[in-house]
Amino acid sequence: MAALTLTVNGVSHTLEIPANRFLAEVLRYDLGLTGTKLGCNEAECGACTVIVNGRSIDSCIFPALKAQGADVLTIEGVAQQWVQEHPAAGTNGDELAHLHPLQQAFVCHGATQCGYCTPGFIMQSKTLLDRTLEPTDDEIKHCLKDTYCRCTGYTAIVSSVKAAAEKMRTGVLPLPDLPDAIAPLEQIGQALPRPDAVDKVTGHARYADDYLFQDMLHGATLRSAHPHARILKIDASAALALPGVHAVLTYADVPGELRHGLVEYDWPAFAGGAYPARYVGDPIALVVADTPEQAHDALAHIQVAYEVLPAVTDPVAARSPEAPVLHPDRPTGNLLKHIKVRHGDIDKGFADADVIIERTYRTPRTEHAFLEPECSVAVPAGWDDPQYGQHDKLTIYVGSQIPYADRHQVARCLGLPEDAVRIKGTVMGGGFGGKEDIAGQVHAALAATVTGRPVKILYDRAESLRFHPKRHATLIRIKTGAKRDGRLTAVQAELYGDSGAYASLGEKVMTRATTHATGPYVMDSAQIDCYAMYTNNAPLRRVSRFWRHAVGVCR
Amino acid sequence: MPLWKEYFTPTTVAEALAIRSRYGHDALFVAGGTDLVLDMQHGNHAPVMALVDVTTIGALHQIVEAEDHVVIGAAVTHAEIESNPLVREHGTALTESCGVVGGPQVRNVGTIGGNVAHALPAADGTIGLLALNAEVQVSTFDGNLVNAVWQPLLSIFAGPGKNNLGDNQMVTAFRFHTRHLGQASAFDRIMRPQGVALPILGAAANLTLGDGGLRVAAATLAIGPAGPIPFRATAAEQILQDAVALDDALIERAVLAAQEQAELRTSKHRASKEYRHEMVAVLLQRVLSRSIERARRDF
Numbered sequence: 001m002a003a004l005t006l007t008v009n010g011v012s013h014t015l016e017i018p019a020n021r022f023l024a025e026v027l028r029y030d031l032g033l034t035g036t037k038l039g040c041n042e043a044e045c046g047a048c049t050v051i052v053n054g055r056s057i058d059s060c061i062f063p064a065l066k067a068q069g070a071d072v073l074t075i076e077g078v079a080q081q082w083v084q085e086h087p088a089a090g091t092n093g094d095e096l097a098h099l100h101p102l103q104q105a106f107v108c109h110g111a112t113q114c115g116y117c118t119p120g121f122i123m124q125s126k127t128l129l130d131r132t133l134e135p136t137d138d139e140i141k142h143c144l145k146d147t148y149c150r151c152t153g154y155t156a157i158v159s160s161v162k163a164a165a166e167k168m169r170t171g172v173l174p175l176p177d178l179p180d181a182i183a184p185l186e187q188i189g190q191a192l193p194r195p196d197a198v199d200k201v202t203g204h205a206r207y208a209d210d211y212l213f214q215d216m217l218h219g220a221t222l223r224s225a226h227p228h229a230r231i232l233k234i235d236a237s238a239a240l241a242l243p244g245v246h247a248v249l250t251y252a253d254v255p256g257e258l259r260h261g262l263v264e265y266d267w268p269a270f271a272g273g274a275y276p277a278r279y280v281g282d283p284i285a286l287v288v289a290d291t292p293e294q295a296h297d298a299l300a301h302i303q304v305a306y307e308v309l310p311a312v313t314d315p316v317a318a319r320s321p322e323a324p325v326l327h328p329d330r331p332t333g334n335l336l337k338h339i340k341v342r343h344g345d346i347d348k349g350f351a352d353a354d355v356i357i358e359r360t361y362r363t364p365r366t367e368h369a370f371l372e373p374e375c376s377v378a379v380p381a382g383w384d385d386p387q388y389g390q391h392d393k394l395t396i397y398v399g400s401q402i403p404y405a406d407r408h409q410v411a412r413c414l415g416l417p418e419d420a421v422r423i424k425g426t427v428m429g430g431g432f433g434g435k436e437d438i439a440g441q442v443h444a445a446l447a448a449t450v451t452g453r454p455v456k457i458l459y460d461r462a463e464s465l466r467f468h469p470k471r472h473a474t475l476i477r478i479k480t481g482a483k484r485d486g487r488l489t490a491v492q493a494e495l496y497g498d499s500g501a502y503a504s505l506g507e508k509v510m511t512r513a514t515t516h517a518t519g520p521y522v523m524d525s526a527q528i529d530c531y532a533m534y535t536n537n538a539p540l541r542r543v544s545r546f547w548r549h550a551v552g553v554c555r
Numbered sequence: 556m557p558l559w560k561e562y563f564t565p566t567t568v569a570e571a572l573a574i575r576s577r578y579g580h581d582a583l584f585v586a587g588g589t590d591l592v593l594d595m596q597h598g599n600h601a602p603v604m605a606l607v608d609v610t611t612i613g614a615l616h617q618i619v620e621a622e623d624h625v626v627i628g629a630a631v632t633h634a635e636i637e638s639n640p641l642v643r644e645h646g647t648a649l650t651e652s653c654g655v656v657g658g659p660q661v662r663n664v665g666t667i668g669g670n671v672a673h674a675l676p677a678a679d680g681t682i683g684l685l686a687l688n689a690e691v692q693v694s695t696f697d698g699n700l701v702n703a704v705w706q707p708l709l710s711i712f713a714g715p716g717k718n719n720l721g722d723n724q725m726v727t728a729f730r731f732h733t734r735h736l737g738q739a740s741a742f743d744r745i746m747r748p749q750g751v752a753l754p755i756l757g758a759a760a761n762l763t764l765g766d767g768g769l770r771v772a773a774a775t776l777a778i779g780p781a782g783p784i785p786f787r788a789t790a791a792e793q794i795l796q797d798a799v800a801l802d803d804a805l806i807e808r809a810v811l812a813a814q815e816q817a818e819l820r821t822s823k824h825r826a827s828k829e830y831r832h833e834m835v836a837v838l839l840q841r842v843l844s845r846s847i848e849r850a851r852r853d854f
Contacts, residue, residue, distance in 0.1 A: 002562060019562040019606075042593050043661055055634070055663040061592045062664065063585070065562045066608065124659065146658020297556055 006067045008033065009077025023067050024048045024059035027074060034210035035075035035119045035203015037429070039148070039371040040461050046147030047371055049120040050074050056127045058146075075119035075203035078126065079103060096198070101167040102126060103201040105160035107193045109176045113151035115200030116371045116429030120147050122201060125161045133165045150371055150430050196427065205427045208375035208399050213385050213454035216377070217246055219440070219447050220295035221457070222285040222302050223467060224277030227536040228311040228324065231272040231284060231304060239287060239301040244294035246451050248302065249286045251275070254446065256415030260438050262405055264503040266327055267539075269413050269442045276309060278326050278501035279536050281467030288447045288455055315496040315533035316475060326501060326534045336499050336532040337507040339514040344525030349490025352524065353481030361478070365498070365540060366471035372399060372429020374468065375458040378444035381420070383454060394421050396445055399428030401436045413442045414449060421445070437469055437504050437539070469504050469539040472497045478517065488523035495530040500539035507532050509540070558595045559583075561605040566612060568703075568727055572696035574607050576723045584609050584725060586630055587665035589657065590673050590752075610666065615727060618642065624730040629668025629692075633680065634659070636667060645733045647849065648740035648759040648842075652683030655744060657752070668726050671708070674718045676780040677753045683742050684708055685777035685785050686759030687731035693720065694727045703727060712784035737772070738763040739849030741842040745834050747825065755826040756780070758838035760846045764801070768851040771795040771805075776842075778835060781817035788813040791839070806843055810836045 005014045008031060015030055027033045027050065036059055039047035043058040050059045051073040052066075073081065082100040096104040102122045105111070112118040121144065128135055128143040135143075140161050149157060159176065167173040181189030199205040236248035251258055251272035258275065259265045271277035271284050285302050289295035310324045317323055318334040325333050332338075350356060377397040384390045394416070400406050403423040411418045428435060440457035447455040459467075474497050481490040495513060499506030514530040563582075565571040575582050581604040585591050594600040609615060615630035618639050625645050627636065633653040636642050643650045656662055656670065656679050670680035671691065690705045711726070713719040720726070744757035758778045765772035774795040776788040791813040798805045819831040826834075 018557065020557040020559050042596070043589055043657070046658070046660060049660055056660050057664050058589075058660045061588060061596075063562060063588060063592070063606070063608070065564065066588075066610070068564060068611075127659070143659055146660060293557070 002065060004064055004068060006070050006072055008072045009074060009080065017064055019065060021064045022060060023050070023052075023057075023062040023064045023072070026064045027059065027072070028210075029212065032212060033074050033076050033203070034206070034212070037116055037119060037207070037372070038209070039116065039373075042461070044146065044148070045117070045120075045371060046124060046144075047117050047120040049123040049147065051123055051127065054130075056124050073123070075122060078122060079202060099198070099201065100126070101164040101173065102129065102160070104173055105164040105167065106157075106201045107197040108173060108191065109156050109160040109163055110191070110194070111152060111156040111160040112194065112197050112200045114371070114428060114430045115196070115205050116207065117147065117149045118200050119203050121149065121157055125164070128161070129165055129168060133169045135161060135165055148371065150369060150432070200427075207372055207429050208377055208397050208426045209372075209456070209458050211377050211388070211397050211426070211456075213377065213379060213388065216454040216456055217288050217290060217447070217451055218292040218295045219443060219455055219457040220287045220289070220292065220299055221283045221440075221443065221463070222287070222299045222304070223463075224271060224280055224282045224284055225304070226277060226306055226308050226311075227280050227313065228276060228278060228309040228326070229306040230276045230309060232307055233303075233305040234272060234285060235303040236285060238303070239298040242289075242294065242298050242301060244290040245287060245298050246290070247288040247447065248298070249288065249443070249446060249450065250284065253450065254413055256411075256413045258413070260409040260413055260442060261503055262402075262437060262505055263507060265412075267438070267502040267504075269438075269446075277306075279538055281538055282501070283443070283467075286443045286447060286457075288451055292458070311536040313535055313537055315473075315498040315531065315535055318533040318535050319496075319531060326536065334534040336503055336534055337510065339507070339511050339530040339532070341514055341517070341526055341528035343527075344490075344523075346490055346492055346525045346527040349523070349525030350479075350481045350492075352483070352489045354484045356479065356481045358477070358479040361476045363472075363474045363476070365473040365538075367465060368430070368432040368434030368470070370430030370432055370434055373459045373461055373464040374435065374439035375399065375456065376440035376444040377454060377456045378441075378448035379454045380448045380452050385454070394445055394449060395424055396421070396441050397424045397426050398441055399426050399431070399435060400441070401428070401431045401433070405436070406438065406441050409438050410441050410445045414445055433471075434468055439468060467538065469500065472499065472506065472509060472513075472540040473537075474498070474513070476517075488521050490525045491518050491523055491528070492526070493517045493528045495528070497530060497532045498535050498537055498540060499532045500535055500537045502539040504539045506540055556602055558592075558602045559604065559606045563605060563607045564611040565607065565609070568612055568614065568694050568725070569696065569701045571607055571609055571612060572694065572701060572723055572725060574605070575725070576696055576698075578605050579722050581605065582607055584672070586610055586669035587632065587661075589661050589665040590669065609668070609725065615668070620733065623733050625733060626728055626730045627667060628728050629726045630666050631668075633657075633662035633665050633667065633670070636680075637662065646683070646687045646731055646740060648686045648742040648761055649680070649683035649731075651742035652679040652744075652757070652759060655679055655746075667729065671711075671729070672718055672720070672726050674712050674714070674716055674784070675753065676715060676782060676785050677757060678779070678785070679742070679744065679754065679757055681708075681785050682757045682759050682777045682779050684729055684731065685787060686740055686742070686761040686775050688761065688775045689729050689731040691726055692728040692730070694725055695721075696723045705730065709785065709787065714783050735763055737765065737768065737850050737853045739846045739852075741845035741849065743838055743841050743845075745838065753780075753825065756831050756834045756838055758835070758842050760839070760842040762795070762843070762846040762850055764847070764850045764854075768847075768854040770799060770801050776813065776839065778813060778817055778839070780822075781819055781835075783818075786817060788816055788839075790816045801847070806840060809843070810839050813839055
């Protein structure tokens, strides 16, 4: 342990911290200043940007002891510092007047959407406006080069920085340019701020990892070392004997149904017992410990005996009769679904064509790259927290796109009636289709129930990338017949979608791909066959526009 | 397992070297940490007992002009170099190379000493310094005293990611000669847009023109990655210096010589050997023409 003295937002603190702690951890977990966000944990995304002695830094990899004696400014202190330096700022009756001009502009110009990147953007932009109040577009882009946003497309952010600079120069905040409305109504046709925009620009919006419960434990997940393997034995005795470790949970600890899923119940909460690990993201055990470090360190002490099975990683190969079968209880083998479109007389269509073009296309799997990695915090029924109060039911705080489906799946796995489970949908740092499946919800709920204490499961970026479902990789063979005048006579297509180890929403996504394979065109005939296949890859699911881009490429 | 258990913040070079000597391989110097911490987190560098932070040593933070040289302390950040007028005047290539390292938040923390000591042949700051014919000050601790010696920059590199400094040694400063009449430098690089820390290729040129700007009196060229350690295109330099007249044909000959001498490789995440071969020509032509244009302003 080492002593750290620093000033944060004008307040002096002295703390005893482990020498390997990073500044972001000190701010978030020791001082409770959770407005500073952790996105990538490797100095790429800028969500953790804070200002140390006047310079912006990525606090995620900034050893906290580097801030010894330093003056640190975080998103929570920006408005207060502005008002102190500009005493007249809050006196003109404007309800945003107590905020820094950057914060006002981000609210009024719609530059905060999911809001997870917003604190980093405001801190980093502030360093530019501290230097110049007439920033050019190029200077703004240069300044924000390593500060990432996944929602806005940056246009609103750039215009906000310029608007804030103008406000600081002239005292007047320019409003965004709106398209002309014939007759603006009270709401429609107006630039309305998001209801949660002020919370998001001040760092007060609470994402799941921002909930810090008293006596909270932390979970860490052991995932399969192989893409396809039977779990013969799990020996957690060495891990259980480590200081701080409260429990090591496996499939045998799940009281209800082991399998969950959005469309099909095919995804075990833990691989083991009747269910092999079917991809390298499959969880095998969950360690619950006093600190995240203890939980993660304990993973190396769990002994797993695997029987490695042959893996199939290509959707075309998965349809072969010789391919290893992932879900033996399914009558259709590795075929998740065969989706067909039949229209007109395909033979006549090609016979009528002047030109026939036949091509094969491949699209890669795509990561959603939401900036907030998945986090679930479960609080057991009956828990009374000094900050968050009494919890009458098992409650899971999670940034989720489908909280009701979460409730159903958690209740199913824990063997509880649905009304014994409450999902608190927190503010979510981007989803784009990537936060619909179960991530840590079931594990956290189980761990809280077993230990009787709140349990948080937070994934880092590397773990999130490894396990969570992505957009399908596809192989598309498409044959198109056309007349010389441009009319289409026939489209014949065969699509293979790699749905990965579990169904998730794979079949729905591939249905959309199938029905969009002809594009928006009228044609005499079409014959389309899509095979959504199980493989030993990470599960695949929708990314925002529900997949249509892939067939769009082929048009 | 903690990546380190103790974190030292020495205030003098002697103190830093004494700690490092005491711990041997169980301690590492850290400056900005923007490379080292990630390497440790990704398991590319084993955990150690102690980190010794050299940025708390005040003497390593200066940029000064002394005895016809610009001297830059090892703990000066890329952002400080980027905005320093002395460096811009006398070592434009270094200004330009430090200005593109990482993003602004990384440049505010990462140091020129760390960039060089990491010994990567593609490191932007190293390429800028190498083109300026910079020297490195290596400080050695003998148990009582610190002895600081200036030596050629290339002398401290042992291989990719490896320097040849001992447990009782550290890099403490860099220096390069102030600008002569008719001298100018430039840096440029080719980079994938995001997500990869190192460039596909970087290059810097430093030319001194004679005869009113019509011939090359002296040339130093650095290209990277073009070998296991940072690379000087000495064959091309010789061709430029030997020629009686500076024209397009001369630059073409110099570029061909550099392409021949460079040891280019294919790297999985960045570029193929063949692509890099072509880019050597593109980049060298760019930095040479910029250096010439800048140098001719003196005539």
